[in-house]
Amino acid sequence: MEANAHPQPRYILIWGILLVLTLAEVGYAFMDLPKIVLAIGLIAMAVWKALMVALYYMHLRYEPRRMWILAASPLPLAVILVVAVLTEF
């Protein structure tokens, strides 16, 4: 069974990273920086955390390449919808 095959990631370490990032986010959010700078920084950290969860906790990192493609497939659609509609405002 493929799960047995893969090396066990250091779950606790990742847990630590997630916590640190969460605290970092909260701290960063209340600095008085221009909104755009805040947004970019926060979203970057959120994406980082999301990737951590997907890659290690959901074991995407140890799945066959075609699973990565499968998992990523809806993201372009999400972007298309939001970006297109935003041009209205």
Added chain:
Amino acid sequence: MSTAQLVSSLEGEDRSQPGYAGEGQHDISFIRKYIFSTDHKTIGKQFLFLSLFFLVVGGALAGLMRWQLGFPGQPLPGGGVLPDTMAPGGIILPEFYNSLVTMHGTIMVFFAIMPLLVGVFGNLLIPLQIGAPDMAFPKLNMMSFWLAVPAGAVMLASFFVEGGAAGAGWTSYAPLSTSGEWTGVYLGQQLWLASLIIMGFSSLTGAVNYITTVINMRAPGMTWFRIPLPTWSLFITAILILLAIPILTGGLIMLLFDQTIGTTFFIPAGSGEPLLWQHVFWFFGHPEVYILILPAMGIVSEVLACRARKPIFGYHAMVLAMIAIAFLGWIVWGHHMFQSGMNPMLGTTFMISTVVIAVPSAIKTFNWLGTLWRGDIHFDTPMLHALSFVSMFIIGGLSGIFMASAPVDMYFHDTYFIVAHIHYVLFGGSLFGIFAGITFWFPKMFGRMMGEGLGKIHFGLTFIFYNMVFFPMHNLGVQGMMRRIYDPNEYEFLRPLQEMNTFISISVFLLVTTQFLFAFNFFWSMFKGRRAPANPWNSNTLEWTVPSPPAHGNFAVMPTVYRGPYEYSSPEVDADFYPQDQPPPGVGSGGHTASGPEPVPGA
């Protein structure tokens, strides 16, 4: 993989795959067999009866609409039975007319055509054509059907609640649809939303099942480019459903909240955005229309190749074209919103992407023609329906090009030109494809042949009356007649069109009457039809290698696939067909062999 490998891989454990009929038949209670069945073939039949019922309902609603349009303000014969809230004294009320239009569109799209294509043929064909014993998740499959039933019940119930059924069009544009204060419809609109949310879950569970099954459960040798086109089309359709339906569900939920708990996502009075609803709806809506045509295209490709006894022309091109449609389908939704006040720059972009999507359809059309070229064409009922699909889809598609041009759409938007387009693609396309599919696979479903003579008569009359109904709608559109209007005669410039509207309505009544032939043929053949051989059409695909109807578990042993699905008139064999599982000369035994052409019914 090479056939040698395949054969060796077939020795031993693989032959006794769990689930295959070879495992031995276990008999089960009536309930488990016919009502809460997990057999994909039974579920397919359940969907067939459910969606044919809704097709009749949708047709009846259309009949009522056409009565009003053909004979405005005149009492409907026998319309007295309708309650006064709908048609006092048989005279259809404007608000009831709006409900008719809305429910006709909704029921036809979500409860007739979609389940007919996806629910019926998806269930029936996918496991059989890829050589699997059943779907990946049979229980989930059963759930998919048993979600569709309550959804349909709720939709029908909405006719009989206070204020009547939803009346804001099948597109339910906000803010009209957000409050009964605009339409007089309160509960009905909410039931409409609830019903579609449930139906969404039904489609979703189906889609998850189909995708998993096609990816993971193909028989040995069934490589991606040996998959028959109906299964290919259903696989791509399932992906569209998987990604499009949740978007609609999200929108429906927001709309439901706007109506019930006082949110204002789409209500400008609370600084909501009406256009947001349109974007969400059409981002789902355009993929949806391809959901409604792709499986029909697959079915037609199968029938054309089989009845022309010729390999499908450009198999790879056919598959790639469908994939291209599936991709492009996501970036054209704005063509429904050209006149909606959308940013005109965006309009230009959508105009360009929209015309581009005509290209893959062009590829398919020309490949169908290429398949007929130098064929040996047998005119059986399924073939006749498939051929009329091709010819009618061309008309429907070409009318789409007019509206794809934004300035021309400025005139045609929301006129009967659109209505003509809709019906040429959805009736002339999808429904003729469905007729082709039902008549083609009827023997596999019920173990009996459908009456050919009656079938041909039904086809002929349907084809004529259908064109008498919908072709003139183009001319109505050219004259500028708006859609969704209760009585065109309100407009001076539309009065001269009454004659044509009456002509259309009379043709509709003929068209609907003709369908009784089909109904009769359908039920009569089910019980009295000639017993069907395993492979009445001398077809190549796996479903025809097992008895009609196939046993629970489909295949006695897991079949092995040696070639593509459309090896007709191959020089390798004397017969003009070459089943996918027939071992090539020299390779070990096991699969079926084409023992000369069996008599083809009717031909």
Added chain:
Amino acid sequence: MNWSWMLPETVSTYGPAIDQMYYIILVITGVVFFLTEGLLIAFLVRYRHKEGRKAAYIHGSTKAEVIWTLTPFLIVMSIALASKSSWDLVKNPANFPADAMQVVVTAKQYEWNVTYAGADGRIGTADDFTSRNQLHVPVNKVVTVNLRSEDVIHSFFLPDFRLKQDAVPGKEISVWFEATRTGEFTLGCAELCGLGHYRMKGTVFVHTDADFQSWAASRAEEEQQ
């Protein structure tokens, strides 16, 4: 019965351009239609089943695929590009003709209310005057219509001018037209807006400049009392 595919007469300046676009597409699609359906019928006759006939064992042709991919692509692309100009002309405020007569059209279930600028030439001032289900304009003068809606979405449809634009509540959307001859024309609602949608209609009166001035004057009069 009128089976014609000819559009009715158009009375706006850009109408002919749009009609021309329609006729171009009509010709192209017409040709494609007769070509494809013709081939279909020809094949059905020529290759119908005969005893002893065996179909040709052909799997396709890359050359053919390329041809019938590129040809339609070029055709439809040119249709789109040819359509772009008149689209931008009518719907893109950046390209609107200057010194237009401004009117505000407010749609509501189920009527069209038009507001004209008074003597001061500006809308939103005391001397504005209005008309209900009637849009009065001078001939050969650019008129900018600023569309609003009070309740639901309606659609401002002038068939003879080839103009259609939704009126969306909470938004003001501008379109323009210029009439090329005097007369009375239809103003219709093309977006389902409730049970009265089918009777939400008005009339466009295109006057000579003089007539329009006198009408405006008298209408303004009535409004004052």
Added chain:
Amino acid sequence: MNHSATAVMDNRHPMPGMQVYNLKLGMWIFLLSEVMFFTSLIGSYIILRFAHPEHWTQPGVILNVPLTAVNTFLLICSSVTMVKAFVAIEQGDQKGLKLWLLATILIGASFVGIQVVEYTKLIHEGFVPSFSAYAAEGGNLYGATFYLMTGFHGAHVTIGVLCLIFVLFRAMKGAYTAESYGGVEIIGLYWHFVDLVWIILFTIVYLL
């Protein structure tokens, strides 16, 4: 890869397909549709917020960031416990499986609990989804989108907890082994996905 495992988990066919057993593939495919569902909600939020920025306030003015930070912490922990349960059964450690599952259930439940508390407080302060009743700072779109997104996420957590309880029951019955743990793995996938969604929501709803 060891063959007996997949043999138990499903009837794998000689065509390799996704090289992943049916249950797991099915769950992944289902999660894709979940992505699109949240796209429609989050997308609408982004669009409405761009259209009407005035409806939103500075972070922390209305929403209780510290409390939700704690909640985020809880959810992240529950992901670890979940993955621990999975590792346990992979090694055939029944006891570990049950303990870690129980831990996940408890943490998940407390997340929902805290969210309920948060909601009641906010509603009390007039921060409601409805236009007519909205009484807090900012505008009603703020409230509406907030409850829409966090509400549907909360619903997903609740469903997850229920499924986990079901899985725990089956674990009690010893339904899972080192060879056959499909059920544990897919509920894990779902659980981590819900966690992932929260990570996004926490940032865009509470901190932006």
